[in-house]
Amino acid sequence: MRLKSALLVLASSATLAGCGAGLNIFNRDAPDEMAVSRQAPLAVPPDFALVPPTPGAPRPQEPTASQQALEALFGGPAARSGVETSALLKAGQAEPGIRTAVGDFSTHTVDKGVVTRDIIAAPSGDGREARAVIPG
Numbered sequence: 636m637r638l639k640s641a642l643l644v645l646a647s648s649a650t651l652a653g654c655g656a657g658l659n660i661f662n663r664d665a666p667d668e669m670a671v672s673r674q675a676p677l678a679v680p681p682d683f684a685l686v687p688p689t690p691g692a693p694r695p696q697e698p699t700a701s702q703q704a705l706e707a708l709f710g711g712p713a714a715r716s717g718v719e720t721s722a723l724l725k726a727g728q729a730e731p732g733i734r735t736a737v738g739d740f741s742t743h744t745v746d747k748g749v750v751t752r753d754i755i756a757a758p759s760g761d762g763r764e765a766r767a768v769i770p771g
Contacts, residue, residue: 693699736742
């Protein structure tokens with residue numbers, strides 16, 4: 636009985652000692668959540684006749700989605716070289732429906748011959764059938 640009571644006192648004192656470290660009621664070293672920096676006061680806009688934006692309308696100061704995509708892909712407009720400008724001037728304007736006419740079955744094409752078909756159908760790589768030899 637005496638051993639049981641001694642073990643019970645020992646276990647309860649160990650439990651209470653472990654709980655004491657977690658309660659920091661009197662420890663004021665923690666930062667104060669109320670001591671935050673002040674923000675600047677809200678400014679009233681100079682024009683009081685502002686109209687709220689309509690839902691779904693594009694923002695006037697931002698470019699459209701297609702302009703943003705072109706900017707992201709190509710980095711914005713770049714100056715064309717003289718060669719590119721002269722080539723575009725000599726080429727002229729394309730017909731508006733050229734893409735649909737090219738894919739049409741009634742479009743006349745020129746047969747380039749067996750050699751061209753063999754080159755296009757040749758397997759890629761440096762295999763037995765396709766071997767690249769650099770003279771010299």
